[in-house]
Amino acid sequence: MTSLVPPRLRALRHVGLRTSAFDESVAFYAGPWGLEIVERTDDAVYLRAAGPEHHVLALYRSASNALDHVAFAVPTPAEVDAAAAWVEAEGTTILEKPGPLDRPGAGYGFRCLDPENRVLEISAENHAVPERPQDVPVPRKVAHVVLNTTDIDAATAWYTRVLGLRVSDWSEHKMVFLRAVGDHHVVAFNQAEWTAPNHVAYEVASLDAWMRSIGRLKVAGHEVSWGPGRHGPGDNAFAYYVDPAGLVPEMTAEVLQIDDDTWMPRVWPRTPELSDLFRTAGPPSPFIREHMAGVPDPGWVQG
Ligand SMILES: [Fe+2]
Incomplete structure (x- = not known):
């Protein structure tokens, strides 16, 4: 049996926000803010920056502003599994057990709750996106x-x-x-x-x-x-x-x-x-x- 150790998160992947002005906010972030839409539905849009992440911001149509979730990166599914085992052993509520993510960007991950009911996601092996030209000064x-x-x-x-x-x-x-x-x-x-x-x-x-x-x-x-x-x-x-x-x-x-x-x-x-x-x-x-x-x-x- 492997001993449990704390996860080593490598980076912030993306943030999900619920927004009370969905259409206007999509126009703002995909416009002068400098992000680019990678996928969208009627009520959700996923925006990338110039870097390698599939998306850095997810916006969800909502009656009021709120945090939807925060996603962190680890490099391998094995580290996802180890992170889930550690946080569960610490008494954390697991919302979704480790497995393939059925969401834009895919990957392998799990979701849990922090002590103030924020949804956190830890994932690995998300989908790649094509390079964006770096000659325009947009967020990376x-x-x-x-x-x-x-x-x-x-x-x-x-x-x-x-x-x-x-x-x-x-x-x-x-x-x-x-x-x-x-x-x-x-x-x-x-x-x-x-x-x-x-x-x-x-x-x-x-x-x-x-x-x-x-x-x-x-x-x-x-x-x-x-x-x-x-x-x-x-x-x-x-x-x-x-x-x-x-x-x-x-x-x-x-x-x-x-x-x-x-x-x-x-x-x-x-x-x-x-x-x-x-x-x-x-x-x-x-x-x-x-x-x-x-x-x-x-x-x-x-x-
Ligand atoms: Fe800041």
Whole structure:
């Protein structure tokens, strides 16, 4: 019998969002945001970036905004099986046992619930997609998802112990940044009054591509709601928008890469000079804070 060990998630694959403005949001993300539709039905659309993932964003038609699921990558079906065995042994609710995924992008994976009823998917061997030309500065991947939690310590404990993510940094005791491999964070938690998706960040290849993306959005009539600036924790350039449904996407670049052997997590005081290294953005407005808080999201409910 093999001994159980925590999973080693390699990356964030995609985020699924339920959106109260489905058609307008599809037009926004497939238009000036720079993603491309790979598959769609009347009530769901799957959008890819320029990188190898089949899709980085799935949008679902819904009465209210909510997180549908978050998907992580491991390289082999054997690691999917091992991850499922570990999380189940930790007392986690398994929604779908490991097996072939009957969804766009296919692959082999399983689904489970985190302690706040978020649906998580861990998968391997998803379908390949053709290369996209790299000469246009569009997102190449989903960089991270930030989630509002009512208990940041419980969320941190579960995502490190059960999912095997590692703490990269804290923003005081209000945000925690968790990494898989390389990128400073793939998930961050924000202490809040209720659970909800806070924002989803998409990475472009350079600061030049980031400025050009901001320009493309501006020409299309979409102004930055917070930014441009550069975060202290993670060192990434940021520009936050509000999408047609009121959800918040972030255009980011130059996310700090972490060496696991030498990295020491720090606690970042929320001073102006540490919150925005560029000093261009200023503090977030009440408007963007309201959209990052979102609407209460109960998570998965038995269908
Ligand atoms: Fe972010």
